Amino acid sequence: xxxxxxxxxxxxxxxxxxxxxxxxxxxxxxxxxxxxxxxxxxxxxxxxxxxxxxxxxxxxxxxxxxxxxxxxxxxxxxxxxxxxxxxxxxxxxxxxxxxxxxxxxxxxxxxxxxxxxxxxxxxxxxxxxxxxxxxxxxxxxxxxxxxxxxxxxxxxxxxxxxxxxxxxxxxxxxxxxxxxxxxxxxxxxxxxxxxxxxxxxxxxxxxxxxxxxxxxxxxxxxxxxxxxxxxxxxxxxxxxxxxxxxxxxxxxxxxxxxxxxxxxxxxxxxxxxxxxxxxxxxxxxxxxxxxxxxxxxxxxxxxxxxxxxxxxxxxxxxxxxxxxxxxxxxxxxxxxxxxxxxxxxxxxxxxxxxxxxxxxxxxxxxxxxxxxxxxxxx
Amino acid sequence: xxxxxxxxxxxxxxxxxxxxxxxxxxxxxxxxxxxxxxxxxxxxxxxxxxxxxxxxxxxxxxxxxxxxxxxxxxxxxxxxxxxxxxxxxxxxxxxxxxxxxxxxxxxxxxxxxxxxxxxxxxxxxxxxxxxxxxxxxxxxxxxxxxxxxxxxxxxxxxxxxxxxxxxxxxxxxxxxxxxxxxxxxxxxxxxxxxxxxxxxxxxxxxxxxxxxxxxxxxxxxxxxxxxxxxxxxxxxxxxxxxxxxxxxxxxxxxxxxxxxxxxxxxxxxxxxxxxxxxxxxxxxxxxxxxxxxxxxxxxxxxxxxxxxxxxxxxxxxxxxxxxxxxxxxxxxxxxxxxxxxxxxxxxxxxxxxxxxxxxxxxxxxxxxxxxxxxxxxxxxxxxxxxxxxxxxxxxxxxxxxxxxxxxxxxxxxxxxxxxxxxxxxxxxxxxxxxxxxxxxxxxxxxxxxxxxxxxxxxxxxxxxxxxxxxxxxxxxxxxxxxxxxxxxxxxxxxxxxxxxxxxxxxxxxxxxxxxxxxxxxxxxxxxxx
Numbered sequence: 001x002x003x004x005x006x007x008x009x010x011x012x013x014x015x016x017x018x019x020x021x022x023x024x025x026x027x028x029x030x031x032x033x034x035x036x037x038x039x040x041x042x043x044x045x046x047x048x049x050x051x052x053x054x055x056x057x058x059x060x061x062x063x064x065x066x067x068x069x070x071x072x073x074x075x076x077x078x079x080x081x082x083x084x085x086x087x088x089x090x091x092x093x094x095x096x097x098x099x100x101x102x103x104x105x106x107x108x109x110x111x112x113x114x115x116x117x118x119x120x121x122x123x124x125x126x127x128x129x130x131x132x133x134x135x136x137x138x139x140x141x142x143x144x145x146x147x148x149x150x151x152x153x154x155x156x157x158x159x160x161x162x163x164x165x166x167x168x169x170x171x172x173x174x175x176x177x178x179x180x181x182x183x184x185x186x187x188x189x190x191x192x193x194x195x196x197x198x199x200x201x202x203x204x205x206x207x208x209x210x211x212x213x214x215x216x217x218x219x220x221x222x223x224x225x226x227x228x229x230x231x232x233x234x235x236x237x238x239x240x241x242x243x244x245x246x247x248x249x250x251x252x253x254x255x256x257x258x259x260x261x262x263x264x265x266x267x268x269x270x271x272x273x274x275x276x277x278x279x280x281x282x283x284x285x286x287x288x289x290x291x292x293x294x295x296x297x298x299x300x301x302x303x304x305x306x307x308x309x310x311x312x313x314x315x316x317x318x319x320x321x322x323x324x325x326x327x328x329x330x331x332x333x334x335x336x337x338x339x340x341x342x343x344x345x346x347x348x349x350x351x352x353x354x355x356x357x358x359x360x361x362x363x364x365x366x367x368x369x370x371x372x373x374x375x376x377x378x
Numbered sequence: 379x380x381x382x383x384x385x386x387x388x389x390x391x392x393x394x395x396x397x398x399x400x401x402x403x404x405x406x407x408x409x410x411x412x413x414x415x416x417x418x419x420x421x422x423x424x425x426x427x428x429x430x431x432x433x434x435x436x437x438x439x440x441x442x443x444x445x446x447x448x449x450x451x452x453x454x455x456x457x458x459x460x461x462x463x464x465x466x467x468x469x470x471x472x473x474x475x476x477x478x479x480x481x482x483x484x485x486x487x488x489x490x491x492x493x494x495x496x497x498x499x500x501x502x503x504x505x506x507x508x509x510x511x512x513x514x515x516x517x518x519x520x521x522x523x524x525x526x527x528x529x530x531x532x533x534x535x536x537x538x539x540x541x542x543x544x545x546x547x548x549x550x551x552x553x554x555x556x557x558x559x560x561x562x563x564x565x566x567x568x569x570x571x572x573x574x575x576x577x578x579x580x581x582x583x584x585x586x587x588x589x590x591x592x593x594x595x596x597x598x599x600x601x602x603x604x605x606x607x608x609x610x611x612x613x614x615x616x617x618x619x620x621x622x623x624x625x626x627x628x629x630x631x632x633x634x635x636x637x638x639x640x641x642x643x644x645x646x647x648x649x650x651x652x653x654x655x656x657x658x659x660x661x662x663x664x665x666x667x668x669x670x671x672x673x674x675x676x677x678x679x680x681x682x683x684x685x686x687x688x689x690x691x692x693x694x695x696x697x698x699x700x701x702x703x704x705x706x707x708x709x710x711x712x713x714x715x716x717x718x719x720x721x722x723x724x725x726x727x728x729x730x731x732x733x734x735x736x737x738x739x740x741x742x743x744x745x746x747x748x749x750x751x752x753x754x755x756x757x758x759x760x761x762x763x764x765x766x767x768x769x770x771x772x773x774x775x776x777x778x779x780x781x782x783x784x785x786x787x788x789x790x791x792x793x794x795x796x797x798x799x800x801x802x803x804x805x806x807x808x809x810x811x812x813x814x815x816x817x818x819x820x821x822x823x824x825x826x827x828x829x830x831x832x833x834x835x836x837x838x839x840x841x842x843x844x845x846x847x848x849x850x851x852x853x854x855x856x857x858x859x860x861x862x863x864x865x866x867x868x869x870x871x872x873x874x875x876x877x878x879x880x881x882x883x884x885x886x887x888x889x890x891x892x893x894x895x896x897x898x899x900x901x902x903x904x905x906x907x
Contacts, residue, residue, distance in 0.1 A: 080706045153887075160891045165641055165705045169841050170887050176838045177883035180876050295838065299643075299713050306710060339721035346714020347697055350707040374700065 012235050014228065023224065030220030035213050051209065058216045058284045060324045061223045065277035067304035067316035068226055069270040074302060075310035076234055077266050078246030079163070083153075083171030084274050085298035086178050087146035091275030092288040093182075094145055096195035097129050098138040099206075099283060103199050115197070116190045126188040135202060142279040143272045150271030151264065158260045158267075163249070172295050182290035194289025201283055212284070219280045223317070226273055230313050233269070242266055243311075303342075306349050309356025318357055404434040406453065409465045412438070413447050413454040413480045421489050428493045429524045436497045438465040442480065443490050450477025496522045499529035504538070511541050515548075515573040523549055544569045548577040556587050563593035567600040570608075572749045575601050608749040613867050619756040621863025622763035623825070625856060626818035627836045628843035629763075629770060632855040633811035635844055637787045638804065640698055641709040644716035645840060646833020647723075648812045651689055652682035652819025653828045654723060657732050672737040675824070682820035683813040689719075690812020694805050702804070716833065724830045731829035740824065759821050766817055771852060773810070783807045842886050848896025857897060862886075 015023060034057070037049035066088055074080050100114040109118040113125065131137040153174060157167060185191040198206055205211065233239050244252045245259050252259055282288045291297070300323075308319025323345065330338040352370050353360065360367050404427060411423035427435055441447050441456040448455045448462070451474040455462040462473035482490065491513075498510035507529075514522075526546050533539045547565040550558050566574055578598045585591045627649065634642045642648075656678040663674035693715055701708045736755055743753040774780040782803045785793040794800050822832065843862060847854030862882060869878035890896075 080709070156888075156891045160894050162890060162894050165709065166845065166890065166894060168641075168706065168709065169845055170890055173838060173842060173883045173887055177880045177887075180880050180883075184876055295834075299710070302710060336721065336725055339717045339724075343714040343717035343721070346717070347711050350711040350714075351697065351700055354707075 014231055014235065023227075026220075027224060030224070031217055034216065034220075038213060039209060051212065054212055054216050055284060056328055058212075058219050059281065060321055061216075061219045062277045062281040062284070063301075063304065063324055064317045064320035065219075065223050065226055065280075066274050066301050067308065067320040068223075068230055068313065069273035069277070070301045071305045071310060071313065071316040072230055072233070072266055072273075073270040075305055075312070075316070076239065076246060077242045077263060078249075079263065079267070080165075080168045080302060081171050081267075081270070082168050082295060082298045082302070083175045084270070084301050085293050085295075086175040087150065087271040087274035088278040088281070088297075088301075089178075089182075089288065089290070089292040090146045090149065091142045091278030092282040092292060093189060093195070093278075094132075094138055094141045094275075095279035095282045096198075096288040097132040098135060099198040099201060100195050101133050102201060102203070103197065106199055107197070114190075114195070116193065116195075117188070120185050120191075122188070129188065139279075142275050146271040146275035146278075147268050150268045154264045154267040158263050172298070175293050175298055176295060179290050179293035182293060190289070192289060192291075194287060195282075196287040196289075198283065198286055206283060206286075215280065215284050219284070222276060222280060226276075227313060227317070233266070234313065238262065238265075300342075303346055303349065305356075307345065307353070307356055309358030312356070312358045315356050315358040322357065404432060404438060404466055406464075406466050409438055409454040410449070410452065413442065414449050417483060417486050420486060424489055424493055425522075428496060428522065434466060434468070436494065439490055439494050439497065441465070442482065443487070443494060445479065445482070447480040448473065448477040449480055450474040454480075492522070496525045496529075499525065499542070500532065504535055507533070507535075507538060511538060511545060514545050515541075515571055544571070544574065548574060551577060551581045556590055559585075559587070559590045560593050563590060563597045567597035569601055570604045570747060570749075571601075572605060575605065605749055608747040611746070612750050613871055614864060615750075615752055615756070617864030617867035618860060619760055619863070620867055621860035622760045623818075623822070624839055624843050624863050625859035626759075626763045626766060626821055627815075627840045628847075628855050628859055629766060630811040630814035630818065631840050631844050632847075632852055633770075633774075633783075633814070634808055635841075636852075636855065637783060638807055638811075639702070639705060639787075640808070641705050641712065642698075642811075643709055643713040643837065644693065644719060644833075645712075645811075645815055646835070646837040647716045647719040648686045648690060648815035648833070649819035649822060649836065650723060650828075650830065650833040651719070652686045652816030653734070653823040653832055654727060654732070654819075655682040655685040655816065656820045656823045657727075657734050657828055660734055672739060675737050675740075675820075678820055679817065682816040684816075686816025686819065687809040687813030690815075691805050691809040693812075694808040698808065699801065699804060720830045720833075727830075729830060731827045734823040734828050736824055755824055759825065762817075762821055766814060767852075767856065770814065774852065779803075779806060779810075783810075842883070846886055846889060846896055854897050 034049060034054070037047055038051070038054050041048045043050075066084060070081065070084055073084075097114075103114065105112060107115040107118075109115055111118045113122060117125070125132075131141060153171075157170065162170065181187055182189045182194075183192050200206055201211070234242070241252065241257060241259075241262050244257075245262060249259055278288075278292075304320040304323050305316040306319065307323055308317065309315025323342075326341065327338060330341055349356065351374065352367065354370070355362075355366065408423060408427045412420055412427060414420070415423075424439075438447070438454075438456065441458070446456055446458050447465075448457050453474075454465055455471065455473060455477065456465050457463075457473065461470060462477075463470050495510045495513040498506050499514070501507055501510070514526075523546070526542065526549065530539065530542050530546060533542055544566060547562040547569075550562040551566070553559055553562070563578075566578060575598065578594055578601065582591065582594050582598065585594055630648070631642065631645050634640045634645065656675070659678040659681050660674050663671050663677070667674075693712075697711055697715065698708060701711060740755040740758060743751045744757070745751050772780075774783065782793070782798050783806070785796070785798060786800045786803045786807075790800055793803075819832070822828075822836075826832070839862075843858045844855060846862065847856070847858030865885075866878055866882050869881055872878075873881065
């Protein structure tokens with residue numbers, strides 16, 4: 001007689017056949033079609049991709065990385081972070097200071113120091129920017145600073161079993177405190193103007209069409225890379241434990257797992273992804289200031305993930321594109337309606353679309369059922 | 379001998395001022411010397427005139443301070459409303475051609491003002507004398523001594539007499555006679571005035587006599603120790619004042635979040651609605667009842683409460699009731715509501731801050747010590763917070779509605795089995811919490827800006843208070859609000875406002891690591907919920 005053996009389900013393929021097809025298509029669009037439409041097709045043509053659109057899409061792809069990171073921690077692990085704006089901004093500030101140093105003596109004050117430091121009468125670079133001259137060190141800091149902060153914060157928070165809303169609220173407090181700190185002039189982060197007026201990266205001018213396209217492609221590749229990484233994480237055993245923690249943390253503990261390590265790992269990975277997104281965002285948008293850390297910014301990241309569909313990986317990316325697309329369209333055509341729209345989106349998604357756009361696409365009947373329940377008053 | 383002379387001259391001058399009339403102490407030459415020449419000689423003349431001053435001198439100095447004096451033909455004129463008059467006789471005169479304005483530099487202006495203050499010491503009205511003494515505190519000019527002696531002799535009010543004695547002592551501190559200095563230092567030790575401290579410190583730098591020096595030291599430490607209490611109490615009071623604002627802001631949340639478990643991110647916007655309701659009531663009073671304008675605030679209170687409560691009830695019926703038990707979803711939905719409310723206010727009242735005036739009875743303050751004044755609006759807000767707290771505690775613990783609210787939050791199915799209409803109780807409770815937010819908004823409109831983002835500024839603080847206090851605990855909320863307020867103000871004394879705020883947030887984060895359930899943890903089964 002055969003011994004009953006508890007078997008784990010067979011490891012899934014990273015993506016299905018059609019999934020890979022879509023992935024390759026996205027890769028081709030980012031690396032070949034978009035550059036071709038922007039650089040080769042003449043400006044008057046119908047198919048021309050304007051510089052404005054390239055900048056906008058690049059920016060939204062950065063946001064999509066954030067949404068993906070948010071989904072890993074919220075959609076898959078059930079921890080709603082209101083601090084991801086801080087990690088995003090930290091990555092952005094690291095890159096921003098490198099770009100400030102790249103300006104060299106071309107600033108308004110012709111000084112070795114960045115303009116805002118001359119203006120505030122700093123005599124030398126403060127210690128915490130000592131590494132900002134080196135591109136390699138900056139790349140490391142972009143990942144390490146948010147990662148380290150997330151590790152320290154998460155270690156203590158998860159160890160004291162802070163969860164649910166409590167965790168959300170203290171991450172918000174952390175972000176708020178950091179925002180106040182960055183607003184100060186004497187902390188060396190440029191005060192409320194932040195860092196801007198960038199000129200070059202790696203000695204090459206920043207404001208050229210080809211540099212813009214290079215950054216666009218880099219962002220797209222990072223997004224696709226992170227998507228694969230997230231896919232790998234959530235389909236591994238690690239990812240299954242995360243989802244178990246989300247659904248019933250108590251049972252996970254009773255089954256002999258210590259959730260702290262799992263939660264901490266995904267929390268740090270998610271923070272690092274946001275840092276990278278911030279670093280890609282700053283050279284494309286050309287400014288970083290403390291308003292990126294405002295509580296509103298972090299909550300908006302949650303809504304990107306929720307609109308697209310929590311607990312799926314393609315959902316947050318779709319959500320980031322839909323919400324931010326609507327934002328850039330509405331804030332231009334009807335600025336007073338943007339907040340109404342965003343507010344209504346928050347309410348509608350939580351009430352009617354718990355599984356987001358992806359949920360409706362997968363099962364169109366679910367929306368009708370939710371609406372019917374809602375009319376009955378549940 | 380010297381003293382007797384002083385006394386006599388003082389007595390004489392008092393007689394002169396008391397029946398001032400025919401005796402003109404101000405001469406035309408004096409007036410000219412004060413108005414004309416270089417600053418040094420003018421000041422000399424001024425000092426001389428002050429020692430033998432009368433009402434005319436005062437009027438002339440006032441005119442000088444108001445830039446209403448001209449000089450022409452070797453004579454000084456007071457020119458008011460286009461009419462020139464003689465400073466000595468008061469008779470109207472024709473202004474000679476080419477008369478020039480008297481220009482006072484800052485030094486001269488300061489001298490004139492302190493001379494005027496010294497003259498006011500002789501005023502028959504106690505109020506004027508009190509102010510004059512206040513203005514002269516910290517004055518160290520020996521030349522005003524005769525005048526001061528005169529005033530001291532004439533003073534009848536005991537408190538003012540002591541104060542005058544202190545002013546005199548701080549003047550004598552500069553005297554050449556070391557015995558007098560010693561005496562003055564001893565006398566100053568009883569002072570409780572911040573100005574005395576500077577006078578003592580200044581003298582300490584110059585003093586060479588060791589005995590006087592030690593007397594000065596002793597006086598300084600005694601003054602400082604009496605000032606320390608004023609400073610400390612001041613810091614505690616501003617801490618309590620901040621704490622009671624936090625309490626007002628958090629009390630509503632203590633119901634909606636603490637009892638009902640709804641993460642209401644729109645709480646700040648409900649306060650904003652209360653503040654705008656106050657603004658509207660103010661406008662109504664200004665147009666229709668301008669006579670009763672001072673009392674608009676009393677009418678604004680119920681309006682603020684009801685408008686916020688109505689909005690709250692509508693929110694509960696339309697959105698929040700579908701989300702009970704899903705706190706993270708409520709967080710997002712109420713955030714959406716807050717955005718909509720903000721934009722609605724921005725569309726209807728404009729994006730700029732609106733002006734809400736304090737009624738006149740809220741301005742001013744109570745002077746408790748020389749360096750401790752409690753502004754009325756702060757005192758009233760502290761009292762108001764306590765009143766709201768008492769009202770809410772009564773409502774929750776003593777009334778039927780309170781019983782139902784507690785019952786429903788503790789065990790919904792059993793409460794329903796007992797025949798409680800739980801859905802209705804939820805609506806009432808949420809409306810109550812929202813109404814209290816409206817009251818908080820009404821209070822905030824009296825001390826800060828009223829604008830569409832009023833709520834955003836307080837929402838993080840409000841949640842901090844509730845979380846630190848312990849969810850579901852009214853007492854915890856009170857302790858947390860007052861504690862955080864006082865802590866914040868004390869840290870501000872060391873580090874400045876923003877760093878104090880940051881360190882308080884960091885301390886809260888650390889505190890929550892230690893006590894994740896707040897100061898007062900819920901016990902039993904509900905703790906894990």
